[in-house]
Amino acid sequence: MRPLFADPKTDFVFKKIFGSEEHKPLLIALLNDLLELDAAHRIATAELLSAEQRPKVAELKHSIVDVKCIDAQGTRYVVEMQVLNVEGFEKRVVYNVAKAYTGQLDAGQQYPELNDVIGVTICDFELWPGRDGTHVPMLSRWRMQEQHGGARGLGQLQFVFLELPKYDAGETPRTTIEKWAFFFREASNLRVVPEALAEEPFTGALEVARVARFTDEEWDAYIRAGIALQDERGALSLARSEGRSEGRREGQEEGLRAAVRRVLARRGLTLAAEAEAQLAACTDLGTLERWLDQALTAATAAEALR
Incomplete structure (x- = not known):
């Protein structure tokens, strides 16, 4: 028997929800929530950018899913779902964000024309498991910091990570971040829409993932992925x-x-x-x-x- 909702962590469904023009408001909602933007700074519009070529290694092309967009102020976003923890993962994230930053300039353009780039990565594994007494929360934000006085600067490149295994609120997520983590972790196991997700943007995301709305071709693509x-x-x-x-x-x-x-x-x-x-x-x-x-x-x- 088919599930009620498809797994949003898979390549096909993640792109269906967050990588299409039709459902672009869901991508904007995800970014606003994971970036924890206040009302004055929330993203209102975004333009989807054409996807770059998938990873050269065919064996891992389905474990790395990315969506790229740019907002009205010019800030660019690289949104990724990473299912497998592979060697060099952190370096690849930094490389992708840096490449999106440097790739903005064409011949003859000047450095002031460069816009900030923010990498948003959802991990289906613990990237920082808390060894050596350190603790990194489920949602973490990273940017450069001066090491003596602690001043923050050089914010042209920023990184946001949501580590799904660190979700511990069970079936009663309360905060918006907890609800997104619950959605990604449990959507494919749900038999009804839970009260915690019975509001936008989660109802919209669940509707896109509702298997009954899939064509036969989409279901086959989902199974293959x-x-x-x-x-x-x-x-x-x-x-x-x-x-x-x-x-x-x-x-x-x-x-x-x-x-x-x-x-x-x-x-x-x-x-x-x-x-x-x-x-x-x-x-x-x-x-x-x-x-x-x-x-x-x-x-x-x-x-x-x-």
Whole structure:
């Protein structure tokens, strides 16, 4: 039996809700709420920008979903749903925001014409799990800060993260942020519209995700996106488990080396002689584990060993 609502974390549904002209008010509402903008500074209009090419690594194209837009003041937004926690995730987020910033200038234009860029990322995993006594809230905002006096500046690049696993309000979300987290986490499990989400923009988002409104082609696309995402999740799990298994049988170092070679081979990438010698000579477990993670996403075999 089909669910009442489709999972908004999947590629197809996230773009359907937040990446279309028809439902652009939902994207604006999401940005206003996650940016915690007051009435005087709320975004009123936005223009959707054409999506850039998907990630080069085909195995991970369904776990990275992005929508780009610009508001009336010129501020640009890169809104992403990240389902899998992969090596280099934070660097990729910074890269995407920085690229959106520098990509504004064409030949002959001047630096004053650059507008601010804000990256808004929804994570279906804990990015900062609170190690070493530090605590990062479910919704966190990041910008540059002077390290001696604490003054904030250079705000041209800003970052906002919503970590869904940190949601702990159960079935009774109260704040707007809690309601968005509840929506993303639980929409596909709902059998009725709960009282907490019985208001805009959540009712509107749920209506877009209502499976009964899907055409047969849209339902097939949704199912394919879900299968692809599970395949990506399985590839990550398999690579890491193979590394651990090989490590128990043949020694941790050689087991991780074998796993790196196997993952690269499955992706059709071949280590050159110099890179193979680098891999064979490495005895640091942390480095080998990092290379194994990078082997899943690197565009070339050489990049996996950086």
